[in-house]
Amino acid sequence: MGVSGTVPAPGEEKVAGRAAVLLGTGIVVLEFAAAVGLFTTGTLLPVIRADLDAGAQVPALVAGASIGTFVSLPLASRVLALASPGRVLLGGLLLAGAGAAVSVLAPGVWIFFAGRFLSGLAAGLFAVYGLSAAIRLLTDRVRLRVIALTSLMWVVPALVGPPLALGVEHLAGWRVAFLVPVPLVVLGRVLVVRVVPPDPAPQQLAAPLRRSLLVPLGATVFVLVSGSALWPLALVGFAAMLVGLVALVPEGTARLARGAPAGLAAMTLLATGYFGADGLVTLMLTDVFDASPPQAAVVLSAGPLGWATGALVTARLRPDGVPPVLGLTVVAGSVLGVGTLGLAGAPWVAALAVWAAGGLGVGLAYATLLLRATTQGPGLAAVALATGVIVAESFGILAGGALGGALAAAGEQLGVPTSQSLAVAFLLLGTLVAAAALASLRSARVPSPVAA
Numbered sequence: 001m002g003v004s005g006t007v008p009a010p011g012e013e014k015v016a017g018r019a020a021v022l023l024g025t026g027i028v029v030l031e032f033a034a035a036v037g038l039f040t041t042g043t044l045l046p047v048i049r050a051d052l053d054a055g056a057q058v059p060a061l062v063a064g065a066s067i068g069t070f071v072s073l074p075l076a077s078r079v080l081a082l083a084s085p086g087r088v089l090l091g092g093l094l095l096a097g098a099g100a101a102v103s104v105l106a107p108g109v110w111i112f113f114a115g116r117f118l119s120g121l122a123a124g125l126f127a128v129y130g131l132s133a134a135i136r137l138l139t140d141r142v143r144l145r146v147i148a149l150t151s152l153m154w155v156v157p158a159l160v161g162p163p164l165a166l167g168v169e170h171l172a173g174w175r176v177a178f179l180v181p182v183p184l185v186v187l188g189r190v191l192v193v194r195v196v197p198p199d200p201a202p203q204q205l206a207a208p209l210r211r212s213l214l215v216p217l218g219a220t221v222f223v224l225v226s227g228s229a230l231w232p233l234a235l236v237g238f239a240a241m242l243v244g245l246v247a248l249v250p251e252g253t254a255r256l257a258r259g260a261p262a263g264l265a266a267m268t269l270l271a272t273g274y275f276g277a278d279g280l281v282t283l284m285l286t287d288v289f290d291a292s293p294p295q296a297a298v299v300l301s302a303g304p305l306g307w308a309t310g311a312l313v314t315a316r317l318r319p320d321g322v323p324p325v326l327g328l329t330v331v332a333g334s335v336l337g338v339g340t341l342g343l344a345g346a347p348w349v350a351a352l353a354v355w356a357a358g359g360l361g362v363g364l365a366y367a368t369l370l371l372r373a374t375t376q377g378p379g380l381a382a383v384a385l386a387t388g389v390i391v392a393e394s395f396g397i398l399a400g401g402a403l404g405g406a407l408a409a410a411g412e413q414l415g416v417p418t419s420q421s422l423a424v425a426f427l428l429l430g431t432l433v434a435a436a437a438l439a440s441l442r443s444a445r446v447p448s449p450v451a452a
Contacts, residue, residue, distance in 0.1 A: 020138060024146045026191030027134060030126075032157065033184035035304065039161030040181060042282050043297050044174045051174065054109045062279050063219060064113040066398030068099075068120020069127070070215040073248060073391060079125060092189060095122035100182050104175040126189050127390045157304070162297030214244030215391075219398055238399070245395055249388045256442050260385060263373030263443035267392035269436035270328060270369070273429040274362060275393065276400010277335045278303060280422065281355065284342065288419040291348040299352045303359035310363020324372075327365025328437035332430050334358025339426030342419065365440070372443045400429055 041048075045061065048054070054061055079091075095118055103115030134146065168177035218240030225233045245268070246254050252261035253268075277284075281303075285296035314322055337354040373392070374385045403425065 020142060022191055023134065023137065024142065024149070026188050027146055028149050028188075029184060029191060030188035033181045033188055035157035036161055036184060037181040038278075039157050039300065039304075040165045040177060042279065042300055043162040043165040043293070044169055044177060045282055046286055046293060046296075047169060047174050048112070052106065052109050052112060060109050060113045063222075063398050064116025065120035065123065066394050067216045067219045068117040068122075069124035069390070069394045070120075070219065070244075070248075070398070071117075071213070072121045072124030073128065073394075075125075089190065092122045092125050093186060095119075095125075096182075096185060096189075100179060104178050124390065124394070126192065162300055163294070166293060166297060211244055211247035214240045215248065215395070216244075218242075218244060238403075241395070241399060245391065248391045250385065253388065256439055258442050258444070260373050260375055260388075260443075262439055262441075263369055263375075264385075264388045264392055266324065266328070266369055266436045266439040266443055267373050267389060268395055269432050269439060270331070270362075270365075271393045271396020272400040272403075273335055273396070273431070273433035273436065274331055274358065274400075275396045276403060276432075277338070277426055277429045279397060279400065280425065281338075284338065284422050284426065285348055285351065288342040288422050289346070289348040289351055291351075295348055299348065299355050302352055302356035303362075306356045306359025306361075307363040307366070310360040310365075311367055312363075314364055314367055322364060322368060324365035324369040324440040324443065325437050327361040327363070328369075328433060328440055330361030330364065331358045332361075332433035332437060334361060334430075335426055335433055336430030339423045339430060342423035342426065369440060369443065400432075403428070 041062075048061060052061075099115050099117070099119030099122065101115070102118060103112055106112035106115055138146065164180070165177045168180065218237040221237030221240070222234045225237070249264055249268075250261055251257075253264045256262045256265050278300075282293075282296045282300055285291040285299050286293065291299070310327060314327075334354050334357050338351050338358075341350050341354065370389065373389055
């Protein structure tokens, strides 16, 4: 059983003018901050792994924030029903500040994990608040423009993020570089929370608490055992994550019901395949293609540049976007291609071209798929859809990255070179993106019945 809810009251109006601009600006700033944070973490992942002596515990480095987000998701609607926007803002900022401080002061892997967990708690709370408000209060046309702008927000971080992170790391260490996105995160969250009124009926939209908490619990098991001799138990943790996932998404998502549920299913598969691969691409480049950190940073930047290009092309082709299956097919070929090139021992420049093509595919598909996945219909309320999208992306980042890291750890336990294990992980993740392309065929908006 998934998250369910009711459509907002017919009298609830969309916002325009200054309120719409401020809300859209806050969402765009948060996306920019997320891009800076992702590139900073991705670029510095090999350095952090070495400094914290993480070894095979890569999942613990990449999964902490996502696990924290999943703990916050079933609690978010409850918190928003009880707390004022000011209290939400203060509590979220305190959590985010504590998470950043613990992460940068961490002496080892698990303290770093704890800091990222606290940051994820704050991120999940703010994400549900902001995205549900955008669904409730912005028209489809404005939302599509905001989505396009958020895609463009990846261009500058893609160009300057990796070299900036490496430069700050060289001058002051990775811990200082890790703090670069924090002021942007604070600004975006202040804009969103201060502008948006409370959800009129959040108490109707709470997810089943016990089952939804299976996602962070299963993920924690996954992370704890994937780097040890008990790694087969990771399958139990992953199964628990899937059960919890079904509890968090709107009803019909697991069976690919037409419309928004199928769109959310496609988003989940895309996020698991592409974002999971994106979180591991620097390790893939350094461990499999023997690329240097600056060369790996170039490849890391190529994906978002392609994404922004695809988003611009989509916006110019059709006002409601192109069928997402076209872009998703390109993305699947890209992730599969990087894995195949890794097994074949190709040079890193080949991975550069293929990864850039994958970013272009995401740009062609993402805006339309997100719009379809967040379009309200009978039984689908704003908080339910917002939670579903955040679940899809967070689950993908968590499950995809942890799955790749677990395969590498399992390969080490079995005597398989890490380079081969990572390449196989990319082949698996690419197959999931191919499944997303098929699921997207059922995501087209279901026509609403004509009122008498």
